[in-house]
Amino acid sequence: MAASIIEMIVFPGFIFLGVLGMIFEYVDRILYARLQNRKGPPWFQPFADFIKLGAKEDVIPREADSRMFKLAPILAAAAAVVASFYIPMWGGSALHSFTGDAVVVIYLLTIPTVSFFLAGWYSTSLYSTVGAVRTITQLFAYEVPLFLVILAPGILAGTWSLSGMAVFYSQHPLLCLTNVLGFVVAIVALQGKLERIPFDIPEAETEIVAGTFTEYSGRLLAIFRLAIDIETVVGAALVSAIFLPFGIGLGGVLGCLVFIIKIAVVMFILAVFKTSMARLRIEQMVNFCWKYVAPAAVLQLFISMILGAFIGDAFIGGGE
Amino acid sequence: MNPDKIVKIPMGPQHPALKEPACFTISLNGEKLVDLDLRLGYNHRGIEKAAEERTYIQNIYLLERICGICSHSHTTCMIQCVEQIAGLEVPARGRWLRTMVGELERVHSHLLWLGVAAHEVGFDTLLMYSWRDREIVMDLLAAMTGNRVNYSFNLIGGAKLDITEEQKKDILKAVDALEERTKYYIEVATEETTLVARLSNVGYISLDDVMRIGVVGPTGRASGLDSDARKDDPYAAYDEIPFKVITDTHCDVYGRALVRMGELMESYKIIRYVLQNLPDGPIAVKAPRKIPAGEAISRYEAPRGEDVHYVRANGTDKPERMRVRAPTMVNLLAVPKMLKGDNLADVAITIAAIDPCFSCTDRAIRVSDYDGGNAKVMTWEETRQFSIDWYRKNGVDFTELNKRFANRIK
Numbered sequence: 001m002a003a004s005i006i007e008m009i010v011f012p013g014f015i016f017l018g019v020l021g022m023i024f025e026y027v028d029r030i031l032y033a034r035l036q037n038r039k040g041p042p043w044f045q046p047f048a049d050f051i052k053l054g055a056k057e058d059v060i061p062r063e064a065d066s067r068m069f070k071l072a073p074i075l076a077a078a079a080a081v082v083a084s085f086y087i088p089m090w091g092g093s094a095l096h097s098f099t100g101d102a103v104v105v106i107y108l109l110t111i112p113t114v115s116f117f118l119a120g121w122y123s124t125s126l127y128s129t130v131g132a133v134r135t136i137t138q139l140f141a142y143e144v145p146l147f148l149v150i151l152a153p154g155i156l157a158g159t160w161s162l163s164g165m166a167v168f169y170s171q172h173p174l175l176c177l178t179n180v181l182g183f184v185v186a187i188v189a190l191q192g193k194l195e196r197i198p199f200d201i202p203e204a205e206t207e208i209v210a211g212t213f214t215e216y217s218g219r220l221l222a223i224f225r226l227a228i229d230i231e232t233v234v235g236a237a238l239v240s241a242i243f244l245p246f247g248i249g250l251g252g253v254l255g256c257l258v259f260i261i262k263i264a265v266v267m268f269i270l271a272v273f274k275t276s277m278a279r280l281r282i283e284q285m286v287n288f289c290w291k292y293v294a295p296a297a298v299l300q301l302f303i304s305m306i307l308g309a310f311i312g313d314a315f316i317g318g319g320e
Numbered sequence: 321m322n323p324d325k326i327v328k329i330p331m332g333p334q335h336p337a338l339k340e341p342a343c344f345t346i347s348l349n350g351e352k353l354v355d356l357d358l359r360l361g362y363n364h365r366g367i368e369k370a371a372e373e374r375t376y377i378q379n380i381y382l383l384e385r386i387c388g389i390c391s392h393s394h395t396t397c398m399i400q401c402v403e404q405i406a407g408l409e410v411p412a413r414g415r416w417l418r419t420m421v422g423e424l425e426r427v428h429s430h431l432l433w434l435g436v437a438a439h440e441v442g443f444d445t446l447l448m449y450s451w452r453d454r455e456i457v458m459d460l461l462a463a464m465t466g467n468r469v470n471y472s473f474n475l476i477g478g479a480k481l482d483i484t485e486e487q488k489k490d491i492l493k494a495v496d497a498l499e500e501r502t503k504y505y506i507e508v509a510t511e512e513t514t515l516v517a518r519l520s521n522v523g524y525i526s527l528d529d530v531m532r533i534g535v536v537g538p539t540g541r542a543s544g545l546d547s548d549a550r551k552d553d554p555y556a557a558y559d560e561i562p563f564k565v566i567t568d569t570h571c572d573v574y575g576r577a578l579v580r581m582g583e584l585m586e587s588y589k590i591i592r593y594v595l596q597n598l599p600d601g602p603i604a605v606k607a608p609r610k611i612p613a614g615e616a617i618s619r620y621e622a623p624r625g626e627d628v629h630y631v632r633a634n635g636t637d638k639p640e641r642m643r644v645r646a647p648t649m650v651n652l653l654a655v656p657k658m659l660k661g662d663n664l665a666d667v668a669i670t671i672a673a674i675d676p677c678f679s680c681t682d683r684a685i686r687v688s689d690y691d692g693g694n695a696k697v698m699t700w701e702e703t704r705q706f707s708i709d710w711y712r713k714n715g716v717d718f719t720e721l722n723k724r725f726a727n728r729i730k
Contacts, residue, residue, distance in 0.1 A: 036448040126329050130664070197442050198514050206337035206440045206668040278514040279442025281665040282351060 014081050021229030022046035024267055028232070031271040046229070053222035061215050065122040072119035073220050076227035079111030084234045088166040088241050089259050097163040102154060105162060105238060106147055112231050113139050113193065116202070119224070120212035131211025134282055135195075135202040141289035142192035142199070148297035149182035149189070152304040153242055162241055169245040176245065178307055182300040183243040187266070188293050190235045191273055192285070194228070198277040199285055236266040325349050329664070333362050337440060337668035340678040344655075344667065351663050356656045363679040371642040376402055376476060376611060379639065384470045386644060387680040389432065392418075392425045393622035394629070394644065394680075395474045400555055400618035401631035402476050402639075406611050412557070412599040414478030419557040420594045421465065421473050423587045424491075427498065428457045429623030430580045430587075433675045434505060437577065440668040441518040446508060453501045456494050463487060478604025488595050495588050502584045509577050519574035523658040523670035526571060533654045537625020537647050538583065539674045541567045542575035549621035563590050573673040609637045622647060624675045646680035 009015060025046040033040025060066050086101040086108075113135060120132025154160045156175060157168035169176050192199040203211035210216075216224060240262035280288065332343040341362035347355040367386055371379050383398050384391045396418055403410060410418075431454040438446035458468050464487060465471035465480075473480055483491075509515060525535070530543040540547060548565040550558040566582035568575040615632040625647025634640040651674040658670050698706065711718065 036445045037452055038448055126327065130327075130329070197444075200442060201665070204442060204665065206442070207665050209336055275445045276512075277443065278438070278446075278512070278518050279665075280514055280517065281663055283663070284517055 013085075014077075017081055017084055017230045017233060018226055021226065021233045022050065024233050024236070024263065025229045027264060027267055028271055031268060032274060035271065035275040050222050050226065053217075053225070054219050056218040058218035058220050059215075061123060061125065063124045064215060065124075068118055068122040069215075070220060072115040072122070073216075073223035073227060075118075076112040076115040077223055077230060079108045079115070080227055080230040080234050083108035084230070084237065086162055087234065087237050088163045089237060089256075097161055099164075100160045102150055102160045102162050102165070106150055109193065109231065109235065109238070110139070110143065112227055115227075116195075116212045119216070120202075120214075123212075123215040125215050127208040127210070127214040128212055130208045131202045131214065134208075135212055137282055138192055138195075138199065138201060138285060141286045142189040142293070145185050145289065145293045145297035146189035146193065148294075149179075149185045149300050150238070150242060152182055152297075152301045153179050155301075155304040155308045158308075162238070166241045166245045169242070173246070175307075176243065178303055179243055179300070181296055181303070183239070185293055185297045185300060186239045186243060187269055187273070188289075190239060190266075191270060192289070194232055194235060194270075196270065197274045198280045200279055201282050201285055204279055232267075233263060236263045236270075240266050326354060331667060337671070338678075339436070340676075342676075342678045344671065346664065346667060348664055351665070353659050353662050353664060353667065356659050356667075358652065358656065360652070360678060361682055364682040365679065368642055368644060372639060375609070375637045376607075376639065377609075379642070380474060380476070381472070383644070384472060387646065387677050388469050389429045389677065390425065390622040390624060390627070390646075390680070391470045392421050392473060393620050393627050394646075396422065396556070397618050397620035397622075397627045397629040398631060398642070398644075399474050399476050400620070401616040401629050402611055402633070403607075404616040404618065405614040405631065405633050406476075406608060408477050408605055408607055410478050411602045411605060413482075413601045414603040414605075416557045416594050416598050417479040417481075417483065417603060418474065419561065420591055421461070421471060421479075422556065423590045423594070424457055424461055424464075425471075426587050426623045427584060427591075428454055428461070429675075430584050431457065433580060433623075433672075434509075434577070436675075437573075437669060437672050438515075440672045441515065443512075443515055446505070446515075449501075450505060453498065456498055460491055460494050463490065475604050476607040478602070480604070482603050488598075491591065492595060495591050499585065499588045502581060502588070506578075506581045509574075509581060516574065518669065519577055520570075520572060522573045522662060522666045523576075523673055524572050525654055525658045529654065529657055533657065534650045535625075535654045536650055537622070537675075538576055538579045539625065539651050539654065541565065542579045543571040544569045547626075549619040549626045553619050555618070555620065557594070561590055561593050563593075573669055576673045610635060611637070611639075624648060624677060625651060644680075646677060648674065648676045648678065648681040652676060652681065 006013075023046075026041065026043055029045065030040040060069055083105050086097060086105045088097075117132045117136045117139075120128040120135065123129070123132075151160065153169065154165055156178065157165045159165060159168070169179075195202055203213065208214070213221060213224060237259070240259075244262050244265070246258065246262070327348045329346045329348060330343060331346055332338050333341040343359040343362070345357040345359070346353055347357075367382060371382055374382055379398065380395050383394045386394045431450050435447040435450040435454070438444070438450065461471055462468045464483060465473045509519075525543055527544045529535075530540050530545050535543070535545070536547070544567055546565060546567050549555070550563070551565050563586050566579050566586060568579050568582075570578065611633040613633055613635040615630070617628065617630045620627040620629075627647060628645040630641070630643040631639050632641040655671055655674065659667060662670065708718070
């Protein structure tokens with residue numbers, strides 16, 4: 001009992017993820033800066049931002065629903081942390097694992113987005129409301145493709161447990177190649193989920209100030225930013241567990257290192273995305289997702305199903 | 321249209337998209353823009369009035385500060401008026417040097433615009449790149465004139481500083497580098513899918529509307545209006561320098577970007593031509609302190625469009641009246657037209673696409689009864705009394721405070 005509480009709170013739970021999230025925020029910022037020919041922040045910048053925000057006063061707008069206003073950031077952070085418990089990181093399996101946990105993880109990763117919406121909606125300011133509506137509009141565009149491509153590899157692996165999938169693909173690394181399309185779709189959808197350029201429409205600074213987060217300040221904003229950092233790491237870990245299942249089961253320091261390198265690779269791809277594009281308009285984003293990303297996800301599903309029907313029999317059960 | 325569905329969003333006076341205060345109240349139906357209300361006047365500095373209190377020499381200093389970007393444009397425009405009234409013939413070398421600084425200024429202004437426009441559509445990488453390259457031309461201006469922003473290069477009767485052979489070489493080398501970079505930006509602007517998607521068919525304004533509203537500068541030229549004060553009414557050395565007026569027929573923000581990029585390439589040609597054919601001789605003639613009575617108007621193609629200045633002299637060393645019309649004044653009027661039916665996301669980039677400069681534009685505004693439209697003129701005393709009464713009505717009484725201040729002054 002005590003051990004599992006420590007696992008949840010310290011390692012690899014909340015504190016570990018928070019620190020890792022902030023380290024990767026730094027990695028993201030420095031990559032973005034270097035790609036833009038800037039110097040970038042020092043390594044402790046995300047921590048300094050967090051501490052400074054934490055020391056500031058929380059201002060809650062009079063018009064806002066104060067309970068929902070305070071609850072939203074905590075909900076977002078909690079959901080992102082809980083999602084991480086089901087993702088295999090470096091050991092063979094995740095902290096907790098059961099059949100069908102892939103569905104639960106996607107569901108848990110939706111909660112931060114929903115809480116962004118709630119935060120914006122209950123702030124009641126104009127910019128926040130527009131940002132909130134955009135958040136939810138965007139959710140409908142990327143969520144379905146993400147769902148499809150996360151579950152598609154499971155068909156071949158014969159399990160919808162993330163740990164099972166990871167083990168299956170690490171035993172049959174060549175089969176990963178059938179998921180390349182899914183990997184691309186997952187990266188695009190993740191970019192949308194994390195609201196980064198070109199999909200940072202809900203917080204488009206030059207249009208709606210800070211969108212959902214316009215009214216947030218102090219500790220509540222710090223928690224929100226932490227939630228986004230954790231969500232980034234968890235999202236990258238999810239994608240790398242399914243699509244880059246190398247070094248699973250190495251365990252120990254080496255496994256941990258491979259895990260971090262994998263996340264860094266995903267972060268690098270995300271940063272290049274962010275650097276080389278302009279922000280889309282909301283309707284362009286929705287069009288793009290339904291015209292190209294969703295069909296690509298369906299195609300990935302077909303590939304997995306056909307492969308599963310022909311050659312899958314030889315493998316199914318291999319991962320269990 | 322259901323009026324309940326209309327949401328009014330204020331953009332300004334303080335907003336991340338605006339570099340200077342101005343207020344755009346946007347009426348939205350969903351994400352679609354229905355109406356746009358424009359209010360200016362947050363930045364009025366009374367420069368025209370201040371100019372009447374100063375001598376012509378001091379006014380060069382003052383007018384340079386109308387705009388941080390087109391500082392050379394405004395002084396040249398004013399000085400051309402004064403020279404016209406005084407009948408001064410500026411020596412050829414002075415005119416050519418002025419032309420060159422003017423073109424360097426255009427280069428830095430257009431590169432700045434490119435960065436701002438990229439930022440408005442969330443393409444910060446292009447902002448960082450173009451502003452980094454803008455430093456090349458800023459350094460050139462600093463080396464030539466001693467200042468990065470307000471160059472103080474003009475004199476009534478010519479230019480203040482000459483350039484050396486070494487500086488010529490530096491400028492030529494820098495222009496080559498800039499040309500290389502500009503070609504790259506043209507490539508980015510025409511090929512980067514997301515950028516093209518954000519700029520195309522946004523802020524459309526037809527040639528007819530452009531002519532009717534009187535839009536000037538790159539904004540007008542992007543709708544096919546072949547008008548450039550440098551060609552239509554040549555000043556400085558533009559009648560002796562070959563160059564093309566860049567126009568475009570896209571009529572949208574994309575077209576405006578292309579026109580500005582094209583103008584950059586033309587500016588490099590002009591700068592090279594000036595350096596290769598710079599005539600010898602003096603750079604300035606001596607101007608009298610007192611300018612004879614008369615009036616003049618002058619046009620200048622600033623980076624943002626056409627500046628028009630009017631000066632009336634009364635025989636003293638101070639102007640009787642000075643009037644400045646910055647290009648933003650007319651271009652802003654086209655913004656509501658451009659934005660009709662566009663998205664909320666397009667507002668920032670459309671406003672940025674005219675390259676607005678609100679503080680250059682802001683002028684004295686007659687305060688009228690906003691609802692009834694009744695104009696009322698108040699004297700200084702009446703205005704003061706009005707404010708005292710207004711504050712008293714709202715529970716703030718300064719009488720005691722004023723007494724205390726008065727005692728302290730004694």
